[in-house]
Amino acid sequence: MSLAVSDRGALDRLASASDLDLDLQAFDFAELARRHDTPFYLYDLSVVGRRIAALRAVLPDRFRLAYAVKANPNPGLLARMAATGLGGDIASGGELERVLAAGFDPNQIVFTGPGKRDSELAAAVEAGVGLITVESPNELRRLESIAEAAGRRVAILLRRSLDQNAGETTETTRIIGDAGAGKFGMDDDDLRASARLALGSPWLDLHGIHAFGASNVLDAEAIIGHVQRTMAFGRELALELGFPLRVVDAGGGLGIPYADDEAPLDLARLAVGLADAAERWSSDPLTVQTEVLVEPGRFLVGPAGVYVTRVVDTKRVRGRAIAIVDGGINHLLRPVLVGQPQRICRLGPGAGRGHRSPAHDPEPVTIAGPLCTGLDILARDLPIGMPAVGELLAVLDAGAYGYTESMPFFLSRPLPAEVIAER
Numbered sequence: 001m002s003l004a005v006s007d008r009g010a011l012d013r014l015a016s017a018s019d020l021d022l023d024l025q026a027f028d029f030a031e032l033a034r035r036h037d038t039p040f041y042l043y044d045l046s047v048v049g050r051r052i053a054a055l056r057a058v059l060p061d062r063f064r065l066a067y068a069v070k071a072n073p074n075p076g077l078l079a080r081m082a083a084t085g086l087g088g089d090i091a092s093g094g095e096l097e098r099v100l101a102a103g104f105d106p107n108q109i110v111f112t113g114p115g116k117r118d119s120e121l122a123a124a125v126e127a128g129v130g131l132i133t134v135e136s137p138n139e140l141r142r143l144e145s146i147a148e149a150a151g152r153r154v155a156i157l158l159r160r161s162l163d164q165n166a167g168e169t170t171e172t173t174r175i176i177g178d179a180g181a182g183k184f185g186m187d188d189d190d191l192r193a194s195a196r197l198a199l200g201s202p203w204l205d206l207h208g209i210h211a212f213g214a215s216n217v218l219d220a221e222a223i224i225g226h227v228q229r230t231m232a233f234g235r236e237l238a239l240e241l242g243f244p245l246r247v248v249d250a251g252g253g254l255g256i257p258y259a260d261d262e263a264p265l266d267l268a269r270l271a272v273g274l275a276d277a278a279e280r281w282s283s284d285p286l287t288v289q290t291e292v293l294v295e296p297g298r299f300l301v302g303p304a305g306v307y308v309t310r311v312v313d314t315k316r317v318r319g320r321a322i323a324i325v326d327g328g329i330n331h332l333l334r335p336v337l338v339g340q341p342q343r344i345c346r347l348g349p350g351a352g353r354g355h356r357s358p359a360h361d362p363e364p365v366t367i368a369g370p371l372c373t374g375l376d377i378l379a380r381d382l383p384i385g386m387p388a389v390g391e392l393l394a395v396l397d398a399g400a401y402g403y404t405e406s407m408p409f410f411l412s413r414p415l416p417a418e419v420i421a422e423r
Helices: 008-015 029-036 045-058 075-083 093-102 118-127 137-150 188-199 220-241 267-282 298-304 334-338
Strands: 040-044 063-068 087-090 109-111 131-134 154-159 204-210 247-249 291-294 305-317 320-325 344-348 364-368 377-383 392-395 417-421
Touching: 029 040, 029 305, 029 392, 029 417, 040 045, 040 298, 045 063, 045 075, 045 267, 045 298, 045 417, 075 087, 075 093, 075 417, 087 093, 093 109, 093 118, 109 118, 118 131, 118 137, 131 137, 131 247, 137 154, 137 188, 137 204, 154 188, 188 204, 188 220, 204 220, 220 247, 220 267, 220 291, 298 305, 334 377, 344 377
Parallel strands: 040 417, 063 087, 063 291, 087 109, 109 131, 131 154, 154 204, 204 247, 247 291, 320 364
Antiparallel strands: 040 305, 305 320, 305 392, 344 392, 364 377
16 A cells, blocks of 8 residues: 655545444354353454555654554554554563564564563574664663673664653553653663674664654654654764664554544554655664664554443442443453543443444433452443343443553453454
């Protein structure tokens, strides 16, 4: 799929295309529930493929994609990512094993994240991972020793610590991002010192820098600005120390709307802004050959997934309507973790072909899971009317940070099936 950046009309159509989201009408949820029981996750690979194509269409040629495995490490999804030629952004030895098993090209894998154990670094070196992002001066020295012992020269990026990033939060804890805590990356003084050490080492090959901006960003201008600032810092470092800037890793953060009143990321504006920036970089000898790495996760798989759960009980307590379902935060923790509800649809008693029950009764209903904790609430006062016992509900946009970010062993309840579909 290819689009000229100047074709604003085509980009506008792409940015608003409904087929970038999962179509509930395309699935017989009643049959899926009979086959797999409830609760279960459904991931539509067709949506994933279209979102990959859409993103590729708006990025300039010098941009390369690496799927952020942390968003959803399901083997079926990983196999599709590998088949489409995406790289992989991993953050653990376990994720390394998964992407290699799924068929990712080791040279297209980047290993990022704090707290890498020596065994994980050694496994990455042995596998021939394309880039290892170094988070601290100490990690750099450990990696150098591991590379020397293996007799291999290792390509690296140095991660810059940012204190202005905005991520998903609760009232007290930042979920994705740093909030100035210093967990991720190095300050500029340490980064420069590490760059000098790397440039003087026969076992380390400095390719460039990494900087993660923010999580779930829906503002195209913010993404464009972050990429430009990251490139500018990399250029400054390369000029100061005299090395070729081969890679700038701008991280992920491309967002999706979780509420009806949120607008999706404007892909058309993103295309124009990044194309303008790439044109300027192409006229600069220091950046003319620089590749930009982008690591989307949520954007590619979030809207491709739903979490389906069945109503097992209904009641009214002190005048409030309560529906108890058979799945909760043991499988889908994110709404409670970040304090942001996700949209929930009634699929109707029959749930044939994704039928949505008409909400003639707008009574607000609290959707509560089966766990023995008051935290186990999927939605409060949702205006959908009281569902019937046995009815199926679908939590939308559950393809990213769903099952993989949850607490499945609490109360020893059954694990949900993960169903892969393609239309």
